[in-house]
Amino acid sequence: MAIQFELLGQDSRTRARRGRLTTPHGVIETPVFMPVGTQATVKTLSPEELKEMETTILLSNTYHLFLRPGHDIVREAGGLHSFMNWDRSILTDSGGFQVFSLSALRKITEEGVTFRSHISGEKLFLSPEKAIEIENALGADIIMAFDECAPYPADRDYLKQSLERTSRWAKRCLAAHARPHEQALFGIVQGGVERDLRKQSADELLELDFPGYAVGGLAVGEPKPVMYEVLDYTLAWLPQGRPRYLMGVGSPDDLFEGVERGVDMFDCVLPTRIARNGTVMTSHGKLVIRNALYSRDWEKLDPECDCYTCRNYSRAYIRHLLKADEIFGLRLTSIHNVYFLVQMMKRMRAAIEQNRFLEYKREFYDKYGYGQLS
Amino acid sequence: MAIQFELLGQDSRTRARRGRLTTPHGVIETPVFMPVGTQATVKTLSPEELKEMETTILLSNTYHLFLRPGHDIVREAGGLHSFMNWDRSILTDSGGFQVFSLSALRKITEEGVTFRSHISGEKLFLSPEKAIEIENALGADIIMAFDECAPYPADRDYLKQSLERTSRWAKRCLAAHARPHEQALFGIVQGGVERDLRKQSADELLELDFPGYAVGGLAVGEPKPVMYEVLDYTLAWLPQGRPRYLMGVGSPDDLFEGVERGVDMFDCVLPTRIARNGTVMTSHGKLVIRNALYSRDWEKLDPECDCYTCRNYSRAYIRHLLKADEIFGLRLTSIHNVYFLVQMMKRMRAAIEQNRFLEYKREFYDKYGYGQLS
Numbered sequence: 055m056a057i058q059f060e061l062l063g064q065d066s067r068t069r070a071r072r073g074r075l076t077t078p079h080g081v082i083e084t085p086v087f088m089p090v091g092t093q094a095t096v097k098t099l100s101p102e103e104l105k106e107m108e109t110t111i112l113l114s115n116t117y118h119l120f121l122r123p124g125h126d127i128v129r130e131a132g133g134l135h136s137f138m139n140w141d142r143s144i145l146t147d148s149g150g151f152q153v154f155s156l157s158a159l160r161k162i163t164e165e166g167v168t169f170r171s172h173i174s175g176e177k178l179f180l181s182p183e184k185a186i187e188i189e190n191a192l193g194a195d196i197i198m199a200f201d202e203c204a205p206y207p208a209d210r211d212y213l214k215q216s217l218e219r220t221s222r223w224a225k226r227c228l229a230a231h232a233r234p235h236e237q238a239l240f241g242i243v244q245g246g247v248e249r250d251l252r253k254q255s256a257d258e259l260l261e262l263d264f265p266g267y268a269v270g271g272l273a274v275g276e277p278k279p280v281m282y283e284v285l286d287y288t289l290a291w292l293p294q295g296r297p298r299y300l301m302g303v304g305s306p307d308d309l310f311e312g313v314e315r316g317v318d319m320f321d322c323v324l325p326t327r328i329a330r331n332g333t334v335m336t337s338h339g340k341l342v343i344r345n346a347l348y349s350r351d352w353e354k355l356d357p358e359c360d361c362y363t364c365r366n367y368s369r370a371y372i373r374h375l376l377k378a379d380e381i382f383g384l385r386l387t388s389i390h391n392v393y394f395l396v397q398m399m400k401r402m403r404a405a406i407e408q409n410r411f412l413e414y415k416r417e418f419y420d421k422y423g424y425g426q427l428s
Numbered sequence: 429m430a431i432q433f434e435l436l437g438q439d440s441r442t443r444a445r446r447g448r449l450t451t452p453h454g455v456i457e458t459p460v461f462m463p464v465g466t467q468a469t470v471k472t473l474s475p476e477e478l479k480e481m482e483t484t485i486l487l488s489n490t491y492h493l494f495l496r497p498g499h500d501i502v503r504e505a506g507g508l509h510s511f512m513n514w515d516r517s518i519l520t521d522s523g524g525f526q527v528f529s530l531s532a533l534r535k536i537t538e539e540g541v542t543f544r545s546h547i548s549g550e551k552l553f554l555s556p557e558k559a560i561e562i563e564n565a566l567g568a569d570i571i572m573a574f575d576e577c578a579p580y581p582a583d584r585d586y587l588k589q590s591l592e593r594t595s596r597w598a599k600r601c602l603a604a605h606a607r608p609h610e611q612a613l614f615g616i617v618q619g620g621v622e623r624d625l626r627k628q629s630a631d632e633l634l635e636l637d638f639p640g641y642a643v644g645g646l647a648v649g650e651p652k653p654v655m656y657e658v659l660d661y662t663l664a665w666l667p668q669g670r671p672r673y674l675m676g677v678g679s680p681d682d683l684f685e686g687v688e689r690g691v692d693m694f695d696c697v698l699p700t701r702i703a704r705n706g707t708v709m710t711s712h713g714k715l716v717i718r719n720a721l722y723s724r725d726w727e728k729l730d731p732e733c734d735c736y737t738c739r740n741y742s743r744a745y746i747r748h749l750l751k752a753d754e755i756f757g758l759r760l761t762s763i764h765n766v767y768f769l770v771q772m773m774k775r776m777r778a779a780i781e782q783n784r785f786l787e788y789k790r791e792f793y794d795k796y797g798y799g800q801l802s
């Protein structure tokens with residue numbers, strides 16, 4: 055097995071779990087937030103900066119790397135770790151989500167998906183076999199099965215067809231996987247917001263015995279209470295001893311609600327994307343740092359933060375950099391936001407260990423402000 | 429006196445000098461190249477990265493900081509060092525050059541220059557007194573007198589009027605300077621490419637007894653041999669015991685030719701600007717790293733370089749980042765190019781100490797390629 059997962063403890067009043075995931079590139083304490091390095095780099099940040107903020111695992115996108123620079127080039131580099139100078143763990147998605155959200159003119163058949171590159175317009179094809187071939191070339195520690203991520207809302211008939219195809223594709227991914235001892239392949243449960251369809255998807259995937267399971271097809275437009283409800287029942291069907299990954303989720307409230315329901319892994323572009331727009335998360339809620347309000351504010355972004363940015367720079371300086379379109383400003387806000395989520399997860403882990411997850415969640419929400427959580 | 433300058437040695441066959449400049453923020457071995465932090469940041473780089481590559485002094489631009497964020501804000505931060513988290517030396521120019529090169533609708537009178545901001549269109553005014561007030565607020569270790577940088581070509585009558593005004597302005601700068609014990613004010617020799625006018629300018633400024641002198645009005649379009657000729661005679665008139673600064677110059681050949689003629693200090697946006705366009709300097713000449721030629725090139729940018737970029741990343745990875753518009757790529761090329769010039773100056777200093785400046789210059793040119801030097 056490429057990975058080991060150990061359940062270290064569980065909160066007594068919720069389903070929050072404290073775990074430890076070991077991959078060929080190190081130990082990941084869970085629950086964990088994975089920063090996203092879409093194009094083999096976490097936007098604006100160096101590997102050293104990510105390590106300084108205690109990042110243990112990154113996500114990178116198969117679709118983007120397939121299009122540019124091409125997985126053959128990454129393979130030639132010795133894989134993604136070597137290509138991007140990151141010696142800790144990496145997870146790659148399968149490209150499924152991006153094919154459905156970014157590319158144009160896609161056509162789905164049982165064989166796979168034909169689509170046009172959103173960069174070159176070139177006609178391309180991804181199938182379970184092709185996605186796994188790419189992921190094998192990229193060489194991440196955890197790789198995802200090629201799935202269809204259905205939109206929200208979608209009708210039941212379509213959702214059922216789609217999840218069944220996803221199950222058949224999952225089986226083909228397993229068969230195509232050439233490096234099972236180095237890379238753990240996770241299955242993805244689909245089924246939209248229909249309880250019986252989620253159950254069917256979970257059952258079909260469990261039969262294939264994946265070393266880990268993701269919940270896909272959420273955070274695609276459904277109301278948050280609906281997402282939480284789907285997590286409530288879906289996670290209950292997944293095996294305790296395997297890691298569970300909620301894909302594409304990363305706002306503070308979704309991280310808390312996910313952990314509370316038993317999620318171990320999360321990824322999202324949110325912290326780096328809002329950072330580049332000049333929004334930072336702090337223990338007292340979000341700040342839009344470009345605001346004139348901060349032009350003479352000599353405080354650090356977050357009085358309770360000890361990240362590189364907060365140790366060295368004022369709000370006024372960071373505002374100046376952003377107003378002046380200086381890249382260093384984007385670095386400073388990105389460092390702060392990623393650190394914020396990584397540290398929040400660290401505190402959640404400590405709270406689970408101390409059996410006070412709900413108390414920590416309450417303290418966090420009270421200070422952060424309920425209106426800003428999502 | 430805010431600074432001390434010690435002449436440590438001189439090459440026996442050229443006028444190349446080895447010196448040591450001490451400011452309130454540290455020791456600067458000369459000849460030195462100063463990276464440019466126009467808007468209180470060296471584009472894409474952190475102070476720690478600049479220190480790792482042994483940068484001892486930065487230049488920042490008075491004109492830009494006057495416009496944004498405003499010198500009152502920088503003063504409130506405790507000065508530029510504190511604002512931008514840089515505890516080594518800083519030099520600020522006076523805004524003179526930018527007023528003439530960037531702003532619109534400028535009108536020059538004896539009192540000063542009225543111009544429109546290139547950002548807001550706002551009507552603004554800079555005079556010797558105002559420029560020094562701003563530079564006093566910014567608090568750099570070395571500050572420059574407010575001068576008029578005449579264009580090339582310019583007629584003799586205009587050049588003469590202009591240098592005489594610059595001399596009168598220099599006197600007013602000295603009178604206005606409120607922090608002479610903390611900030612060394614340098615005078616700027618003008619006079620275009622006319623030998624007698626340069627002599628007149630140097631004489632008038634020497635009478636004012638500045639702790640250091642710059643040669644201004646060069647690298648503004650005149651042929652290189654003409655610039656070198658002006659340096660030949662102008663530097664001979666400047667006092668041996670004071671540092672000499674050639675403003676706005678930074679291509680490898682100009683650095684060599686300047687040092688050979690006795691220049692101690694240089695600044696230029698060249699290394700960071702070309703880096704952001706994807707051009708890197710190497711010991712074997714320039715590479716346009718976006719070129720498809722490098723898509724599978726696993727070498728480091730420069731086989732003889734040990735900068736952070738070259739220690740950790742391949743040409744293929746850097747090319748990928750630049751093609752994908754990833755900011756981290758701009759960081760990597762900027763680090764490399766600034767390091768390249770800083771190390772080149774370090775090697776020039778060692779060569780002067782060993783009395784083999786011309787040999788080192790020849791070795792450098794032979795390897796770099798004569799066609800790529802400028």
